[in-house]
Amino acid sequence: MSTLTDLYTHGFWRRVGAMIRKEFIQLRRDRITFATMITIPLIQLVLFGYAINTTPRDLPTAVLLQESSDVGRSILKSLENTRYFKVTHQVRDSETFDRLLASGSVLFGIEIPTGFERALRRGDRPALLVAADATDPVAAGSALGALGQLVQTALQNDHAIPATTASAFEIRQHARYNPAGRTQLNIVPGLLGTILTLTMLIFTALSVTRETERGTMESLLSMPITPLEIMLGKIAPYVLVGFMQAALILVAGVVLFDVPIVGNLFLLATLTTLFVATNLSFGYTFSTLAQNQLQAIQMSMMFFLPNLLLSGFMFPFAGMPVWAQWVGESLPLTHYLRIVRAIMLKGSTLMDLHYDALVLAGLMLVAMSIAVTRFRRTLD
Amino acid sequence: MNAVADIAIDVHGLTKRFNGLVAVHDLSMQVRRGLIYGFLGPNGSGKTTTIRMLCGLLTPDEGEGTCLGYDIRTETDKIKSQVGYMTQRFSLYDDLSVVENLEFVARLYGMPDPRGAAQAMIERLGLQQRGTQLAGTLSGGWKQRLALGACTLPNPQLLLLDEPTAGVDPRARREFWNEIHALAGEGLTVLVSTHYMDEAERCHEIAYIATGELLTHGTVHDVIADSRLVTYNVTGDGLAKLAGELAARKGVDMVAPFGASLHVSGRDAAALEAAIAPYRKSKSLRWEHSEPSLEDVFIELMGRDRSGKPDRTKTKTQ
Ligand SMILES: Nc1ncnc2c1ncn2[C@@H]1O[C@H](COP(=O)(O)OP(=O)(O)O)[C@@H](O)[C@H]1O
Ligand SMILES: [Mg+2]
Numbered sequence: 001m002s003t004l005t006d007l008y009t010h011g012f013w014r015r016v017g018a019m020i021r022k023e024f025i026q027l028r029r030d031r032i033t034f035a036t037m038i039t040i041p042l043i044q045l046v047l048f049g050y051a052i053n054t055t056p057r058d059l060p061t062a063v064l065l066q067e068s069s070d071v072g073r074s075i076l077k078s079l080e081n082t083r084y085f086k087v088t089h090q091v092r093d094s095e096t097f098d099r100l101l102a103s104g105s106v107l108f109g110i111e112i113p114t115g116f117e118r119a120l121r122r123g124d125r126p127a128l129l130v131a132a133d134a135t136d137p138v139a140a141g142s143a144l145g146a147l148g149q150l151v152q153t154a155l156q157n158d159h160a161i162p163a164t165t166a167s168a169f170e171i172r173q174h175a176r177y178n179p180a181g182r183t184q185l186n187i188v189p190g191l192l193g194t195i196l197t198l199t200m201l202i203f204t205a206l207s208v209t210r211e212t213e214r215g216t217m218e219s220l221l222s223m224p225i226t227p228l229e230i231m232l233g234k235i236a237p238y239v240l241v242g243f244m245q246a247a248l249i250l251v252a253g254v255v256l257f258d259v260p261i262v263g264n265l266f267l268l269a270t271l272t273t274l275f276v277a278t279n280l281s282f283g284y285t286f287s288t289l290a291q292n293q294l295q296a297i298q299m300s301m302m303f304f305l306p307n308l309l310l311s312g313f314m315f316p317f318a319g320m321p322v323w324a325q326w327v328g329e330s331l332p333l334t335h336y337l338r339i340v341r342a343i344m345l346k347g348s349t350l351m352d353l354h355y356d357a358l359v360l361a362g363l364m365l366v367a368m369s370i371a372v373t374r375f376r377r378t379l380d
Numbered sequence: 381m382n383a384v385a386d387i388a389i390d391v392h393g394l395t396k397r398f399n400g401l402v403a404v405h406d407l408s409m410q411v412r413r414g415l416i417y418g419f420l421g422p423n424g425s426g427k428t429t430t431i432r433m434l435c436g437l438l439t440p441d442e443g444e445g446t447c448l449g450y451d452i453r454t455e456t457d458k459i460k461s462q463v464g465y466m467t468q469r470f471s472l473y474d475d476l477s478v479v480e481n482l483e484f485v486a487r488l489y490g491m492p493d494p495r496g497a498a499q500a501m502i503e504r505l506g507l508q509q510r511g512t513q514l515a516g517t518l519s520g521g522w523k524q525r526l527a528l529g530a531c532t533l534p535n536p537q538l539l540l541l542d543e544p545t546a547g548v549d550p551r552a553r554r555e556f557w558n559e560i561h562a563l564a565g566e567g568l569t570v571l572v573s574t575h576y577m578d579e580a581e582r583c584h585e586i587a588y589i590a591t592g593e594l595l596t597h598g599t600v601h602d603v604i605a606d607s608r609l610v611t612y613n614v615t616g617d618g619l620a621k622l623a624g625e626l627a628a629r630k631g632v633d634m635v636a637p638f639g640a641s642l643h644v645s646g647r648d649a650a651a652l653e654a655a656i657a658p659y660r661k662s663k664s665l666r667w668e669h670s671e672p673s674l675e676d677v678f679i680e681l682m683g684r685d686r687s688g689k690p691d692r693t694k695t696k697t698q
Binding site for chain 1: 436
C-alpha cells in the first residue's frame with residue numbers, strides 16, 4: 001500500500017518535471033517571446049517610472065496682458081520662474097485667449113486687467129483673473145493652489161508692497177468647462193477611449209496569426225485576394241462593433257454619471273469612428289508582424305500600456321517630461337482624449353481639433369501601410 | 381504559341397532550400413493539358429514544396445518556368461485566378477458551414493452568382509443534406525470532397541491536389557478518383573500528389589520524386605520499361621532467410637517481400653541470372669519471371685545513390 005503510494009508520488013513529480021522541462025524548451029525556442037518577457041517589463045518600469053509625475057510642471061499657460069505695467073511684467077516673470085506654469089502665449093485680445101483654452105493649447109489663462117497696478121498701489125485689492133481648463137481637474141488643482149503665494153512673493157520683492165497687507169489683490173478663479181470639478185466628467189470620456197483601445201486591439205491582433213495557425217492562410221493566399229483587401233475585410237466589421245460599443249458607453253455615461261455632451265454629436269461620432277479604425281489598424285499590424293498568437297497579444301499589451309499611462313488619462317499629460325510627451329503624442333489615445341474631452345465638455349469644433357484628428361488619421365495610415373507591406377504573400 | 385496552348389506546366393531547374401537544406405533540387409517537369417499527372421514520392425520528398433512553387437506560394441531559389449503560360453515568379457496573380465489548389469492540410473474554415481465556405485470562395489473569385497454556384501457545387505458533391513453543417517464537423521472523406529469542390533468551384537484550368545486522399549477510406553478514395561477523372565474529362569489538367577501506388581495506376585502520366593530530385597517520369601508503362609529492371613517472383617519456404625542472402629549478392633539490385641512472395645530484381649539481366657542461379661535449383665522455391673511493379677521500380681530508384689549508379693548497399697524493405 002505504502003509502496004504503491006510512493007510509486008505514484010514518485011511518478012507524479014517525474015511527470016510534472018517532464019512537463020516543466022518541455023515548457024522551458026518551447027519557451028526557449030520562441031526567441032521573440034522570450035526576449036520580450038525579459039526586456040519589456042524593465043523598459044516599461046523605467047519608462048513609466050520617469051515619465052509619470054502626479055505633480056504637474058510646466059503647464060502651458062496663456063497670459064492676457066491688458067495693460068503694460070511693471071507689476072504685470074513682474075507677475076509674468078515670476079510665473080515663468082516657477083516650474084508650475086510655462087507661459088507659452090502672450091495675447092492682447094480676449095478672443096485669442098478663449099480660443100487657446102477651447103482648443104486645449106493651454107491649460108491656464110491668466111488675465112491682468114487694465115488698471116491693475118494703479119488699483120494695487122491704492123490698496124483696492126484688484127482681481128487677477130485665472131481661467132483653468134478643468135476638464136482635467138487633477139492637473140489644474142495643484143497649480144492653482146500655488147498661484148496665490150507665488151504672485152504675492154513676486155510683488156513684495158519687486159515693488160515693495162508690504163507683506164503686512166494680507167493680500168494686496170484677489171485671485172478670481174474660474175474653472176472653465178467643469179466648474180464643479182467633478183472627476184466623472186474627466187473619467188468617463190477617458191474610460192471611453194481606454195476601453196475602446198483595449199477591445200479594438202484584441203479584435204484584430206489575432207486575425208492573421210489565427211489564420212496562419214489554423215492553416216487557412218495557405219488556401220487564402222492561393223486565391224486571388226490582395227493584402228490590402230484582406231486587411232480592409234478584416235477591419236471593417238469591427239469598425240461597426242467599435243462604434244456600437246462607443247455609443248453604449250456614451251449613453252451609459254450620460255444616463256449614469258450625468259456627463260454632458262456639449263458639442264456636436266455628429267463630430268464626436270465621426271472622430272470616434274476614426275479612433276476605432278486607428279486602433280483596429282494597429283491591432284492588425286501586430287497580427288501581421290507576430291509569428292503566433294501569443295506574440296500578437298504581447299505586442300498589443302506593450303502598445304496598450306503606454307496608451308493607458310502616457311496619454312493623459314491616468315496622469316496629467318502636461319506633467320510629463322518632454323520626451324514622454326513626445327511618446328504620448330505618437331499614441332492614438334492621447335489625441336482621442338483631447339478630442340473627446342473637448343467635444344463633450346467644451347463644445348469644441350473640428351476647427352479646434354483638426355490637429356488631433358489629422359494625427360489620428362496619420363497614425364492609422366502609417367499602421368495600415370506597415371501591415372500591407374509587411375504582410376507575407378508567400379510561405380517563404 | 382502551340383506549346384503554350386498544349387502545356388499546362390513547364391518548369392526547369394526549380395530548386396528550393398530551407399535554411400540551407402535542399403528541399404527540391406533542380407526539378408524540371410512538363411505537364412500537357414488535359415492530363416491527370418501523378419506526382420509520387422515518399423514523405424518529405426518535396427512534393428508540397430514543388431506544388432507551392434507552381435502556384436506562387438513559394439519563390440524558387442533557382443529555376444524558372446510557366447504555369448498555364450504565366451511566369452511562376454512574376455505572374456502569380458494570374459496563376460492564382462486560374463489554378464485551384466487543394467492543400468495537404470484541410471484549409472477551409474472549420475467554423476463556417478459547407479455553404480458559407482463555398483460562397484466565400486465564389487465571392488473571392490468574383491463569380492456572378494455565388495449562391496447559385498455554391499448550391500450547384502453542393503449538388504454535384506452530393507452534400508445536400510450537409511449544407512448547413514459546420515465544415516469542421518464533417519468526416520475526413522467529406523472534408524476532402526468539400527475541399528475539392530471549393531477549389532474546382534471557380535472553374536480553374538489547372539488543379540493542384542496535394543495528397544488529397546491521405547487518410548481517407550478506400551471507398552471514399554475510389555469516389556474521389558472517379559470525380560478527378562470526370563473533371564479531367566471536362567478538360568481540366570490535374571496534378572495530384574500521392575504516395576499510394578494504386579493511385580499512380582489511375583494517372584495518365586506520373587513523375588517520381590525522392591529527396592527533392594525528380595527520378596523518373598512518363599506513363600506508368602514507360603516508367604517500368606525505362607527502368608530496364610528484370611524481376612523474378614519467388615514463392616516457397618524460407619523466404620525471409622533467402623531475402624537476406626540474395627540481397628548480399630552482386631547483380632541483385634533489390635529484394636522486396638510482397639505478401640507471400642519475394643520480388644527479386646536487377647538492372648543487368650545476365651548478372652541477375654548468375655546471382656540467382658544457385659537458388660533456382662532448390663525444390664522448395666518456385667521462380668517465375670514477372671513484370672516489375674511500379675513499387676519495385678520506385679524502391680530500386682530510391683536505392684541508387686545521387687550519381688544515378690546502383691547503390692552498393694542493396695535496398696531491402698520490410
Ligand atoms: N517551411 C519549411 N521550412 C523548413 N523546411 C521545410 C519547410 N517546408 C518543407 N520543408 C522541408 O522540405 C522537405 C520537403 O518537404 P515537403 O515538400 O513538405 O515534402 P512532401 O510534401 O513530399 O512530404 C522536407 O524535408 C521538409 O522538412
Ligand atoms: Mg506534402
